Amino acid sequence: GAGVSQSPSNKVTEKGKDVELRCDPISGHTALYWYRQSLGQGLEFLIYFQGNSAPDKSGLPSDRFSAERTGGSVSTLTIQRTQQEDSAVYLCASSLRSLTYEQYFGPGTRLTVT
């Protein structure tokens, strides 16, 4: 079946602009995760959604970052007033249920802030 998809694949934006990154999880997966992959820094956990529970936002680096998940499926990560240090690849993953299940990753969105 279809895997996790993300859009856009690449995004270039000017400093100070807002951006929205989209993630479509695998159908039937109730858990969804966002990570940030910066050059030489590995993957940094941002936020985790599980069903209708309140999301785990403990990894969001600042209040400029927010995410929502509508209808338990598609998720949007929003970065307000982008800064150059926000430049990274943003990866989305989903799993069948909770964190105990294998996570399947999307191809990522490469964000460049100029």
Place this chain on the structure above:
Amino acid sequence: AQSVTQLDSQVPVFEEAPVELRCNYSSSVSVYLFWYVQYPNQGLQLLLKYLSGSTLVKGINGFEAEFNKSQTSFHLRKPSVHISDTAEYFCAVRPSGNTPLVFGKGTRLSVIA
């Protein structure tokens, strides 16, 4: 907080040679361990995982890893690499309980013909 250390940021190796990618984690009562591979311009793909049981875990593409609790290590090995193994490899840990994965910074494996 849990942390993961991948000791080598880059590992060049000749084709058909063996390779070991090292991973150490900070100790915890119990952890689950994972290796992911990321091919160029692609998302992460699970190579193998250790949840419990045998400490030697076999994964896809001929890779295997051994969980060593006393050394808090989970090194990844392959006896003979191919050009197609060129990729970035990430070690990850999930402490017991409902907590997110913690990733290492990755090791870039370059296989040379």
